[in-house]
Amino acid sequence: MTPELFKKIDIATLQELDDNRELRASGEIHLHHGLIKQTNQEQCVVHLHPTYIVAAMQTLELSQLVTDYPEISRYTRVADNVGMVPPISEELAEQCLLKLAEDKDIVGIKAHGAVSRGYTLYDAYEHTERLEHICKIVLVGRTV
Numbered sequence: 001m002t003p004e005l006f007k008k009i010d011i012a013t014l015q016e017l018d019d020n021r022e023l024r025a026s027g028e029i030h031l032h033h034g035l036i037k038q039t040n041q042e043q044c045v046v047h048l049h050p051t052y053i054v055a056a057m058q059t060l061e062l063s064q065l066v067t068d069y070p071e072i073s074r075y076t077r078v079a080d081n082v083g084m085v086p087p088i089s090e091e092l093a094e095q096c097l098l099k100l101a102e103d104k105d106i107v108g109i110k111a112h113g114a115v116s117r118g119y120t121l122y123d124a125y126e127h128t129e130r131l132e133h134i135c136k137i138v139l140v141g142r143t144v
């Protein structure tokens, strides 16, 4: 990722700070803003729609699924799933903030995606990558 791929936003006012009109702020800006305010402004928030995480949440509680896999439970604290909430809504932001408030690194949103946070963009992304990897193992393992 390169700097021109990021949209700069003033965290206090949520106003755009750059002239790049081709990039727009995420529709989940209130979620990102809430998480940054909740912890501290030095943290990064990543919101993605990972295939295996979303698939696993159809039947599994992510926080329970990871207890058997020290590869993830040692480095990534997984919150209880957020249920069905409308995308780009205050409810989605509130539920994610509530679940992550318990000192968690990542939360899954049913039928939608996941939100992770870390001190660097890579740290936040790595939490999602780890959970996606374990979800893939679990789902593939159920088919053999």
Ligand SMILES: [Zn+2]
Pocket (backbone or CB within 6 Å): 028, 047, 048, 049, 087, 112, 113
């Ligand atoms: Zn989304």
